[in-house]
Amino acid sequence: MMVDxxxxxxxxxxxxxxxxxxxxxxxxxxxxxxxxxTETQLQHDAGMPQAYYEVLVELSESPDQVMRMSDxxxxxxxSRSRLSHAVARMEAKGWVRREACPxxxxxxxxxxxxxxxxxxxxxxxxxxxAVRTAVxxxxxxxxxxxxxxxxxxxxxxxxxxxxxxxxxxAAEDGDTADGDGDGDDTGRAA
Amino acid sequence: MMVDxxxxxxxxxxxxxxxxxxxxxxxxxxxxxxxxxTETQLQHDAGMPQAYYEVLVELSESPDQVMRMSDxxxxxxxSRSRLSHAVARMEAKGWVRREACPxxxxxxxxxxxxxxxxxxxxxxxxxxxAVRTAVxxxxxxxxxxxxxxxxxxxxxxxxxxxxxxxxxxAAEDGDTADGDGDGDDTGRAA
DNA sequence: CAGTTATAGTTGAGCGCTCAACAAGATGGC
DNA sequence: GCCATCTTGTTGAGCGCTCAACTATAACTG
Numbered sequence: 001m002m003v004d005x006x007x008x009x010x011x012x013x014x015x016x017x018x019x020x021x022x023x024x025x026x027x028x029x030x031x032x033x034x035x036x037x038t039e040t041q042l043q044h045d046a047g048m049p050q051a052y053y054e055v056l057v058e059l060s061e062s063p064d065q066v067m068r069m070s071d072x073x074x075x076x077x078x079s080r081s082r083l084s085h086a087v088a089r090m091e092a093k094g095w096v097r098r099e100a101c102p103x104x105x106x107x108x109x110x111x112x113x114x115x116x117x118x119x120x121x122x123x124x125x126x127x128x129x130a131v132r133t134a135v136x137x138x139x140x141x142x143x144x145x146x147x148x149x150x151x152x153x154x155x156x157x158x159x160x161x162x163x164x165x166x167x168x169x170a171a172e173d174g175d176t177a178d179g180d181g182d183g184d185d186t187g188r189a190a
Numbered sequence: 191m192m193v194d195x196x197x198x199x200x201x202x203x204x205x206x207x208x209x210x211x212x213x214x215x216x217x218x219x220x221x222x223x224x225x226x227x228t229e230t231q232l233q234h235d236a237g238m239p240q241a242y243y244e245v246l247v248e249l250s251e252s253p254d255q256v257m258r259m260s261d262x263x264x265x266x267x268x269s270r271s272r273l274s275h276a277v278a279r280m281e282a283k284g285w286v287r288r289e290a291c292p293x294x295x296x297x298x299x300x301x302x303x304x305x306x307x308x309x310x311x312x313x314x315x316x317x318x319x320a321v322r323t324a325v326x327x328x329x330x331x332x333x334x335x336x337x338x339x340x341x342x343x344x345x346x347x348x349x350x351x352x353x354x355x356x357x358x359x360a361a362e363d364g365d366t367a368d369g370d371g372d373g374d375d376t377g378r379a380a
Numbered sequence: 381c382a383g384t385t386a387t388a389g390t391t392g393a394g395c396g397c398t399c400a401a402c403a404a405g406a407t408g409g410c
Numbered sequence: 411g412c413c414a415t416c417t418t419g420t421t422g423a424g425c426g427c428t429c430a431a432c433t434a435t436a437a438c439t440g
Contacts, residue, residue: 013315014322023334024321026341028244031221032267033348043428049396054218069419077222082397084420089396106405106418125203131214132204138347139340144213146336150329151216157328158223233398239426260388272427274390279426296388296435386437395428406417 034134041130046123051078052090053127056112056120059096065112068101072110095119224324231320236313241268242280243317246302246310249286255302258291262300285309 016024039050046053058075059065067075073083087110090096095116101107136144206214229240236243248265249255257265263273277300280286285306291297326334 013318015318016322016326019338020322020326020334023338023341024325026338026345027325029267030341030344030348031225034344035221036267037348040428051396070417073419077219077226079398080419081399081421085396088420101418104406104418106403108419128203128205132206132210134347135214135217135344136206136210138343143336143340143343144210146333147340148209148213148216150333150337150340151213151220153328153333154220154224154325155216157324158220158227230398241426258388263389269428270389271391271429275426278390291388294388294436296433298389382440384437384439386435388435389433391430391432393429393431396426398425399423400421401423402419402421404418404420407415409414410412 037134038127038130042123042127045126046119048119048123051076051082052086052095053120053123055083055086055090056095056116056123059110059112060117060120062112065117066109069108069110090116093119227324228317228320232313232317235316236309238309238313241266241272242276242285243310243313245273245276245280246285246306246313249300249302250307250310252302255307256299259298259300280306283309 035050042048042050042053048056054076055072058072059067069083069087070080072087073080076083078086087096087098091098093115095113097111097113099109099111101109139147225240232238232240232243238246244266245262248262249257259273259277260270262277263270266273268276277286277288281288283305285303287301287303289299289301291299329337
């Protein structure tokens with residue numbers, strides 16, 4: 001038992017093989033460089049970080065260039081907090097306008113403004129060019145196809161877990177055993 | 191077409207095809223989720239961001255757990271500024287110790303301390319497990335191999351260009367006035 | 381040798397993100 | 411209706427990063 005406890009607690013690390021190491025480091029490096037590349041390009045040429053670009057893209061593709069904050073957060077895979085800060089800044093820049101939701105008084109809409117539309121229209125060509133030269137010009141058609149499959153596989157393995165979900169799961173786990181009857185603790189405090 | 195006049199002048203963007211769009215978005219999402227996953231895991235379980243983890247890894251694999259700041263910056267693909275800030279914080283945590291270089295009085299060494307070694311030793315299993323489950327458990331051997339090749343291809347396409355190199359190149363371009371055509375329109379404006 | 385330029389590292393301001401806390405409206409059980 | 415709970419969105423503190431100076435030393439050049 002004692003031995004098991006020790007083993008079990010550490011859950012025995014399954015180290016990466018040499019090949020896996022190499023792939024992982026190459027991947028990290030590629031992603032890091034690519035990210036720095038596109039981030040710098042956008043910041044320099046369009047005065048916006050990539051995160052804001054993605055918000056503008058999402059808005060611009062939405063039916064009336066309007067989205068609920070929550071939906072926008074999901075679409076951009078960002079926390080509500082992050083989005084709120086981001087939209088506040090973009091509103092200050094005149095790219096987005098916020099509006100209260102009449103039916104749900106907690107809610108808020110984010111509208112893409114004409115200036116916002118111009119901003120993304122101006123930013124898009126440079127960004128797309130950066131992505132194309134850095135990624136698609138470097139890969140064969142087969143590699144592109146595989147990259148899509150690999151991305152899907154990784155995506156699928158990671159439940160869309162936001163920090164809040166993590167915390168709730170952790171709370172349930174730590175809450176001794178069952179916790180089956182969903183968070184009975186007055187949990188918001190955690 | 192009239193519409194294209196404007197575009198032609200600015201070398202007309204080569205937009206992404208639908209397939210490329212899908213792959214690019216899937217890739218961005220996978221990378222985003224994966225990054226959030228490992229970042230959160232490390233921060234939670236080891237109290238350090240991924241960037242610091244990589245610094246510690248680099249140091250721990252170095253001959254005497256010592257590296258020059260500059261080399262460490264290159265190894266971790268970070269700017270000297272970033273590394274300086276990071277090492278300052280890690281020094282405050284007791285994980286790293288800085289020491290002046292006797293032969294080059296500008297230089298500084300970063301030593302991994304015993305506490306730093308313990309920190310990474312404690313962090314490694316959880317991190318590796320997170321990487322394994324999120325990446326290698328999701329992919330076939332063939333996909334892993336391809337991911338390596340794809341990463342190498344992307345890495346190869348991006349010259350190791352840090353911001354400083356960028357600026358220097360830009361300065362040289364403007365300086366020598368030989369400017370190869372397409373530089374003129376990519377407005378640094380906004 | 382002096383004068384210029386390049387290199388190593390640090391610093392401070394500003395920005396974007398995370399996290400925890402919060403306010404306020406919506407929801408469901410009784 | 412009333413109360414606890416959930417949901418929506420915002421806020422402020424703290425952290426890590428970028429960028430643009432800045433210091434100090436080293437390496438060239440005439």
